[in-house]
Amino acid sequence: MSVSLRLPWFPNVQFTGSFVAQAKGFFADEGLDVTINPGGFDVNSITLVAAGSDTFGLHDTNSLLFAAAEDIPLITVATYFHKHPGGVMALADSGIETLEDFVGRRIGFAEGGPWQLTQAMLAKNGIDVNDIEQVTVGFDLSAILNGDIDLQTVFFTNQPVLAEGEGYEVNVFVPYDYGIETSANALFTTKDYFESNPEVACAMVRAISRGWEYAFENPEEALDIVIAVDPENLDRDKERRSLEVTKTVVLTPDAVADGIGSMKHSRWETVDEVLREYGGLEAEVDLNSVYSDACYS
Template structure:
């Protein structure tokens, strides 16, 4: 008995000791949206909900934007790690010394354009001649002016009214208005007002929306973090649009102010903005730097960009996963 006990003791002493390494804590970061949470942000929400961010070692807080929450300023200040917005807003931020870098562009076509009621029979830019167009300053108006210029339609031949109101369109006070076709047109359609839309992207004005950006200090100082975030976000976009019903249900659950029917229709419409021949070939959220350069020229001519920006310093395509 004593010899067997000694042998067992010796065996235990000689056995390798296995020590479990403590799990590495996920990098806690934040993403600031350009507006209130809705299906426009489905890609990020599903990346979090389906564990793609967690698998990449990221703990992501998705935070809404709003009228007094500017994603460019919040990222530049360090309050948020990443932000989303359109190219124009990021270029304007860089022109004002924010030093932001675009690393992905998830809406290949910009949803800003002109909304009209179908009965107005406005199907091309020239159809706005002699009509009344409501607008308010901002991205949709700059892109609309660029579209009209490319189509050879002088602004002097259109009656202009400054207003963001959809009601003016409904009551016939105006024939058309600038806005975002993925939500405003859908809302009007659901109210029984059949709409038509003009998209600058269909008439030679190219730019991106839902662009992911970070401060240069993040891009240069922690490129691995940026790479992991972009790759996981790409998975989130692909999952969201392959499971649209699930994505809508989850997002409506996160924001009970949303109309699930409208959100489902918006999600369906958005797919053609996210997936084009380019992004299907290169992967969701891939982008071309030439489009950034084109946007810079558009904003200098028709928008609020008062001086040239060195576009080459405003973006990096190196974080998009190879396909």
């Protein structure tokens, strides 16, 4: 069966499971011929899968809930990042070691998942976000490294790794660790395709899960595979450090117990709550229609 998988971003270790599944023949073992298409600044995997241009896609659970609110008929069959990598970073020499230390400091944020999750984390732990000076920043680290801000929202699989690569020690605060448990890196397809081809969807789930498992057992080989996809733009040392951190978001205790990529309804409920409070989600969404755990039952 020939299918395509659309990434939400440019190739990197975030998609190691898929690249390894392709290179090691795990897709082929499931009877699949998979074309992996890259994402980018102007490439939206949700739009392309919904339009039928791609069979499967990867994206964030937040965006998939917004798609459901707009009646885009998609269904998620796995979330490979059990632990959402959105968080907040501070330099270690800033003296910021607890959430309480945020008060009176300056936080730089970019709109999106990490900032929404950060606000939810602070509220859940009794910190008034209005007691923190807030400024908008981009995704680069110049503001925090130059001392213009004390904290910055990040994906902790990426920006903290870059900072440490430049010799900075950092402290990272992850909402998941403070009671805001959500997941990311969701594998999805259209509801029509899933209803007609459930065995293909589950074959994708198994192959990618197997790819992640193999990657963590053979990290240097996995790095060879990922870097070969885009050797001009991927730095091996940075990708190695990112893969080490990514292991902590893929292989959580729940993933070990229930299977890599498995889902919990409570995490979808948390995404829904966070988006209603901080992301502008208003339409009612039937969460049971947004995902299916059939591939894990």
